[in-house]
Amino acid sequence: MRPTVHDIAAAAGVSLATVDRVLNQRPGVRHVTREKVETAIRDLGYIRDVAAANLAKGRTYPLVFILPASDNSFMHGLNAEIRQAVLRSPAERTDIRIIEVPAFDPAALVSVLEGLSREKPCGIAMVATDAPEVRAVVDRLVRERFPIVTLVSDLTGSLRHHYAGVDNIAAGRTAARLLGRFLGPRKGEIAVLAGSMLVRDHRERLEGFAAVMAEEFPDLAILPVLEGRDDPEVAHRLVADALGNAGIVGIYSLGAGNRGLIRALKEKAADRTLTVVAHELTAHTRAALIDNTIDAILNQDAGHEVRSAIRILKAKADGLAVIAAQERIRLDIFLKDNLP
Amino acid sequence: MRPTVHDIAAAAGVSLATVDRVLNQRPGVRHVTREKVETAIRDLGYIRDVAAANLAKGRTYPLVFILPASDNSFMHGLNAEIRQAVLRSPAERTDIRIIEVPAFDPAALVSVLEGLSREKPCGIAMVATDAPEVRAVVDRLVRERFPIVTLVSDLTGSLRHHYAGVDNIAAGRTAARLLGRFLGPRKGEIAVLAGSMLVRDHRERLEGFAAVMAEEFPDLAILPVLEGRDDPEVAHRLVADALGNAGIVGIYSLGAGNRGLIRALKEKAADRTLTVVAHELTAHTRAALIDNTIDAILNQDAGHEVRSAIRILKAKADGLAVIAAQERIRLDIFLKDNLP
DNA sequence: CCAAACTTGATGTACGTAAATCAAAAAATC
DNA sequence: GATTTTTTGATTTACGTACATCAAGTTTGG
Known part of the structure; x- marks a missing residue:
């Protein structure tokens, strides 16, 4: 059996009350006595029973x-x-x-x-x-x-x-590698949809993403960030506009508002083979992953x-x-x- | 405060002992009495304090x-x-x-x-x-x-x-999609290194892998499975031999023994751009991922x-x-x- | 050396539940 | 209606800890 307060009291040659005073850092214990008790605690390997303590x-x-x-x-x-x-x-x-x-x-x-x-x-x-x-x-x-x-x-x-x-820099880096590898030898431009560059996690994702893109996928160019304010309507408009650019081969959506992104993709890019990586698994992104509108989803649980x-x-x-x-x-x- | 056994006893109009008999399914309680107690338990929303019970x-x-x-x-x-x-x-x-x-x-x-x-x-x-x-x-x-x-x-x-x-069929399917997408338009053959086809998880991984390969990546052909018995030495020999085949563009290692795989890759395929997906994150596979010998690792925690x-x-x-x-x-x- | 201050012990109650015992009451059996 | 059996109540102890109180002991300071 694991030792109890009684065991330390006995081992240290003091009373239960003193052990209690030491354990709960209450005043009224001489230094030497406190040390005796602490030694006994260490020697016996006493561990406070948190369940019993909480009950009490x-x-x-x-x-x-x-x-x-x-x-x-x-x-x-x-x-x-x-x-x-x-x-x-x-x-x-x-x-x-x-x-x-x-x-x-x-x-x-x-x-x-x-x-x-x-x-x-x-x-x-x-x-x-x-x-x-x-x-x-x-x-x-x-x-x-x-x-x-x-x-x-x-x-x-x-x-x-x-x-x-999650480590958002790592998330951005991972997104970049997935997108880069999925695109293989294709060259072109990458659109990035964010919520707002004022939010630290979005900035960090972009930072990681841009770093890996620059290091490892020089044939892919990142377009200026679209700030969708995590709003599906805004995101829809921005992405629909951006898709006018025929050079876009991939999209990284690092914030929320993916409902708008998905709608824009279905309207404007059904015939194109875009590679899309998005954040956050929701009912919408899940459906889009299944019907191949999105290629990979990064998620935090x-x-x-x-x-x-x-x-x-x-x-x-x-x-x-x-x-x-x-x-x-x-x-x-x-x-x-x-x-x- | 959440209700205690005392509260149900009072509410049901019985004694503590009877409540205890009901709670711990001990005999000696008439059916009607038992129901009274159970009703009180439900009505008050009593939840047994597991910590206190375990202590007792x-x-x-x-x-x-x-x-x-x-x-x-x-x-x-x-x-x-x-x-x-x-x-x-x-x-x-x-x-x-x-x-x-x-x-x-x-x-x-x-x-x-x-x-x-x-x-x-x-x-x-x-x-x-x-x-x-x-x-x-x-x-x-x-x-x-x-x-x-x-x-x-x-x-x-x-x-x-x-x-x-983990769901091993899903694991195999995921490996196939990663490998297929990473290879992009490349055609060729895929070597599969397993531990043993007698183990269910390995069979399932292969099953999922083969299914997605057949459905979605018809340009990639799976070679007969190499059974490395989860042994680095055996794996090394098998992979080294297999790499004589210049048509191989990718490898899926679904079992253990990756140390041998990695050594074979470094010896025989340093100059080739093979895409490799392996299972289980270990010190060896981690190092291989970092130095680009392996492209992705699937892992169960x-x-x-x-x-x-x-x-x-x-x-x-x-x-x-x-x-x-x-x-x-x-x-x-x-x-x-x-x-x- | 005495008083004040500090230190320690002894003891009891509490937390919510488990489990045991014994007595009393109720129900079932004859 | 008496007897046996079943059901219920009342009470106690225990689990390991927290915390309070009061008495007794030991140190200090003056």
Whole structure:
């Protein structure tokens, strides 16, 4: 059997109360006594039974998820996954609240975060908007000992404890290689459809994409980025216009709004053999992959991101370790053959 | 607060002891009383606190992993992941034992399984050897209420509760599409290196591969399968020989023993532009992907498989639900840009 | 050396469930 | 209606930890 508090008390020659004081870092223990207890803990390999401790404490984990109020499939999916997690709350002792903030609005995000510092949740997961003032509040909250993880979009250079999302530079690079390899010896131009170059993940995807294109596929030229604002209508118009250019052989869609892209492709390019790589698996992109309108989809598993964020926040709140490999968010590549 | 046993006792107008009898399916409760209690449970939305229950029971989960004693990187990796899980045992209340059986030996597997039926573990995870007699014992054990999951290699048509592994037909199909698309307009022959056609997962990969090749890439012909017995030396010899054929433009390696494949490629095909798709990410295949000897790697995450198997066995033992999406084992596709 | 401050022990209750025991009540059997 | 059997209640202990209280012990400082 694994050792209990009683065993350490006996081993250290102190009372249960003293062991408790050491374990929970309560005052009133002399330095030498504390060391005796800590030695016993190490020697016996004592590990606190978190389940029993939580039971005794009646602990719950109040968590807050901060999401941009964006009306696209991916954010809807992310929201749905968090609501799934809410359903599991009783079993997981979590108490999850979702706060929506206007998208691309650092000030709004900052004020929400400042409100939270009063409310004392035991963890915050946020889709970060990349701005200095956001970084500043996040750093302050981390210093005040709030566990914070960024979700989907990171806040590089901040003190956030963890990023639950994909490596977007790698995603862009992968898209470039897929597109380049699929096109083989063909030469021509590549159209890139993004949401907005103000969003860090989109910038990073483009950066990775452009890098590999330049290094390895010099016969393919990237056209100026089309900013579709993650809006299907805008995307449709931009892509339909762009397809007037007969030199386009491939498209990389690195943001949302793929519904518009797909419609434009079906209207204007049914007769052309375009190679298309898009991000985010939704009902629309899935159908387009199956009917060969899209050739490959890169995806991040929103469910995994949410579950991972929760696990990490709980672990941080308890000062426990996590299984690193389990928390790595993969870049999923879907061809029509390996769809889930 | 969520309701406790006390609340249902009060609501049903019975004593705590009776609630306990109902919850734990102990005898000595009249039918009508049992129904009263069950109604109260539903009405109040009572959920048993598994942590408290496990604490009270002093429950541990004795689990058994049965693996083939194969000396290849993948099985070593799988073994290592299980040992990692053993290290987490205290926190997870598991008690994991690994049993190795001779590979490809249904009789050995059967006798181990029969031995287990006496020992009463609360769950069994096994890399299945696909044979009728194995299916028979598995079905018998499942009927005797042992939770069983197959790992890596499935036992189709048996009553096993779950399969923690990838869809190998989809894997083969994906490999074919990658190879076909990467080769583009090139015509020629494709060499396939397998471990053994006696193993179900290898047969399935080939089946999926051949299907897509036939449907979509008629200019590429599949050569007779090279059976490398998952052994680097054998694989090396077979591939080196095969490369005498100048018509080969691509290789699909669907088993283990890739070290031999890679060496053969470097010796005999450094000057040729072969397209190569291989399975399983190891130190060797990773290096080969980076230096362009291999173009894509398909992988199954052994760590995920092990953790998933454990979660599922525990859930089955407690009669609880699992998060289906979390337990789906992805087919990972790695290009040199999205390596972990 | 005495008082104040600090340190430690002893003890009890709680968390939500499991499981056992024994007594009492109800139902079924004759 | 008495007897046996079944059902139910009441109560207790336990799991491993948290946390509070109070008494007793040990150090300090003056």
